[in-house]
Amino acid sequence: MMTTELTQLRNQIDEINLEILKLLNKRAEVVQEIGKQKEKQGVNRFDPVRERESLEAILKHHNGPFEAATIQHIFKEIFKASLELQEDDHRKTLLVSRKAKPENTIVNINGEAIGDGEQRFIMGPCAVESYEQVKEVALAMKQQGLTMMRGGAFKPRTSPYDFQGLGVEGLRILRRVANETGMSIISEIVTPEDVETALDYVDVIQVGARNMQNFELLKTVGRTNKPVLLKRGIAATIEEFINAAEYILAQGNGQIILCERGIRTYERATRNTLDISAVPILKKETHLPVVVDVTHSTGRRDLLLPTAKAAMAIGADAVMAEVHPDPAVALSDSAQQMNIPQFHEFMDELKTLKERLSKTLV
Numbered sequence: 217m218m219t220t221e222l223t224q225l226r227n228q229i230d231e232i233n234l235e236i237l238k239l240l241n242k243r244a245e246v247v248q249e250i251g252k253q254k255e256k257q258g259v260n261r262f263d264p265v266r267e268r269e270s271l272e273a274i275l276k277h278h279n280g281p282f283e284a285a286t287i288q289h290i291f292k293e294i295f296k297a298s299l300e301l302q303e304d305d306h307r308k309t310l311l312v313s314r315k316a317k318p319e320n321t322i323v324n325i326n327g328e329a330i331g332d333g334e335q336r337f338i339m340g341p342c343a344v345e346s347y348e349q350v351k352e353v354a355l356a357m358k359q360q361g362l363t364m365m366r367g368g369a370f371k372p373r374t375s376p377y378d379f380q381g382l383g384v385e386g387l388r389i390l391r392r393v394a395n396e397t398g399m400s401i402i403s404e405i406v407t408p409e410d411v412e413t414a415l416d417y418v419d420v421i422q423v424g425a426r427n428m429q430n431f432e433l434l435k436t437v438g439r440t441n442k443p444v445l446l447k448r449g450i451a452a453t454i455e456e457f458i459n460a461a462e463y464i465l466a467q468g469n470g471q472i473i474l475c476e477r478g479i480r481t482y483e484r485a486t487r488n489t490l491d492i493s494a495v496p497i498l499k500k501e502t503h504l505p506v507v508v509d510v511t512h513s514t515g516r517r518d519l520l521l522p523t524a525k526a527a528m529a530i531g532a533d534a535v536m537a538e539v540h541p542d543p544a545v546a547l548s549d550s551a552q553q554m555n556i557p558q559f560h561e562f563m564d565e566l567k568t569l570k571e572r573l574s575k576t577l578v
């Protein structure tokens with residue numbers, strides 16, 4: 217049996233709890249207002265000097281029964297939560313956010329859409345090596361009814377002594393094959409100076425993983441009206457990835473496709489670790505279409521099909537993978553590209569899955 221005294225004390229606590237709750241939320245609203253002011257002025261949200269001064273002022277009025285250190289700890293937690301609230305509000309105001317635009321962005325590539333609910337495939341060789349090589353892959357893609365072809369002309373390689381790509385000559389080959397076979401071309405550009413030249417050759421400009429935070433390049437592609445495929449940096453958080461896309465949209469170009477391509481972790485069984493949950497997170501947080509590059513995330517031919525299936529099941533707008541007529545002699549990424557028969561098998565499996573998924577989703 218509880219004594220009436222204990223019940224009364226607990227009733228008091230219940231009331232005080234509600235008062236604290238009301239005050240905490242009142243404080244949070246003021247914090248949000250301060251956040252808006254800071255946003256307008258472009259100043260840093262975190263202000264340690266202000267936090268220290270506030271703590272000193274609080275402790276001057278403190279006379280127990282809590283220890284001063286305990287009070288300090290509790291208020292520091294409040295400051296931390298307040299800062300997070302300001303940062304959350306900031307994130308929600310990004311142009312790429314769902315909050316800013318609830319409906320999906322559909323990127324149009326010569327009449328084919330990415331982000332319209334139908335799952336697509338972007339295939340092609342890692343690097344452009346010759347007209348014959350690109351043409352052979354394009355013809356195989358055409359046989360499968362595909363139209364979006366990737367291929368690298370500028371190759372940012374880890375070693376300066378590795379094949380660096382054919383440059384503008386590579387872009388010319390891609391365009392020629394595209395015109396002959398009805399493909400659209402997605403190719404990486406690595407410097408702001410090359411963007412203008414690229415406009416004549418490519419249908420989608422790719423910003424590669426190593427350039428995800430090359431802000432000048434992001435701004436330059438943001439000033440064009442070409443769709444941009446932005447790859448996630450090798451060690452970029454989802455937040456950094458979203459901010460990189462914001463750089464492009466902030467310049468006016470909203471035709472952005474996000475590409476998850478694996479991140480660097482301690483795991484060495486795969487070249488990178490495919491962050492599969494990034495797909496639904498990006499789709500929830502932003503309105504942009506999301507593609508999964510299974511080749512670079514795994515670096516293993518035997519994992520292309522299972523990871524592509526996972527990408528489709530989790531709701532990716534497209535799957536991207538590499539195909540080469542003779543991977544063994546490829547000038548880059550030979551261990552991970554499919555040959556033509558493997559590509560056809562891969563596509564047949566994924567088309568079956570696509571059918572099944574579209575039935576279960578209706």
Ligand SMILES: C=C(O[C@@H]1C=C(C(=O)O)C=C[C@H]1O)C(=O)O
Nearest residue numbers: 247250261262263266267295298
């Ligand atoms: C509310 C502000 O933003 C942050 C949160 C603070 C707080 O909760 O008191 C204090 C300083 C900032 O780190 C502010 O600058 O006043």
